[in-house]
Amino acid sequence: METLALLLLAFFTFGTLVLAGGDLGVGMLLPWLGRTPTERRTVLAAIGPFFLANEVWLVALAGIMIGAFPGLEHELLLERRTAFVALLAAWIVRDAGLWWRSRIEARPWAAACDGMIVAGSWGAALALGAVLGPVLGGGLGGVLLAPLFALLLALHGAGFCRLRLTGEPLDRAAPLGRYTVTTLALGAVTVAAGLRLDLHEMLAEPATLRVVTVFVAVMLPLLVGGQLLTRWAFRRRVTGPGYL
Known part of the structure; x- marks a missing residue:
């Protein structure tokens, strides 16, 4: 049972980083990928069908971590609570920007929501890096890993856009990232974090x-x-604005 719990934790961590991380990466690069209001709505349409389903993986990861690894909950949630509060706040800002953007047809409103999406995406990526950085590096190395991890998510978002977009937004995303490469890199981050933590000592009671x-x-x-x-x-590529 312990082995299965460890495998599930690793699987959901990897899935969350790959799926939800790609959505954050797209938001981080929104001003670069979309130069006009129509292009920005098209870029957001790339993640429109997926971002809510991807957030379910984050909820599932939190559930198995809290239920099966209470020691890990203390290690990450309590000792790094500032980073987690920042992560939650940034995620809410990002989601609010996504939901509100197309509700009012006014350019200042759209620009403000775009700012929320970009700021929330970068904030969430950096906060997530601040949580993982000390686990991977410790000390000053852990602090430096936070922006590097955020950059990895930005490249991952660009790789996702290479699979979903067309036209000029695709041309801008193409040189930045390869989805397969960044997925493997996020897998390496997952494995490295697992090896650095003594997860067996953090398991819940057998029952x-x-x-x-x-x-x-x-x-x-x-x-x-x-x-x-x-x-x-x-599965088809996005050719125009969606509902976001």
């Missing part, structure tokens, strides 16, 4: 661990199946 692990394992096929179905349904 609690059994309940949480079995529940997450049962839900896993539904999450993966839903993600694959969504990807297949929206």
Whole structure:
């Protein structure tokens, strides 16, 4: 059961970084990829069908971490609570910008929402790097890893846009990132973080661990199946603005 819990934690960490991290990366590069209001709405349409489903992985990751790894919750959530509060606040700002942008047809309103999307995306990426940095490097090295991790997410977003966009936004995204390469890099980050933490000492009591692990394992096929179905349904490239 311990091995299964560790595998599930690694899988959901990797999935969250790849899926939700790509959405953040697109938001971080929004001013560069979209030079006009129409282009920016087109860029946002690339993540429109996915970002809510991707956030479910973050919720699932938090659930298994709190339920099956209470020691990890203390290590990350409590000792780095400032970074986590910043992460949550930035994520809310990003999502608010996404939802509000197309609700009022006024250029100043759209510009303000674009600013929320960009600032929230960069803030969330840097805060996430501030959480992972000390785990990966420690000391000054951990501090320096935060902006490097944010840059990795920006490149990951560019790689995602290479798969979804057309026209000039695609031309701007193409030189910046390759989705496969950045996905492998995020996988390496996941493995490195796991190796640096003594996760066996952070496990919950056997009874609690059994309940949480079995529940997450049962839900896993539904999450993966839903993600694959969504990807297949929206597999075509974006050619114009969406609902965001």
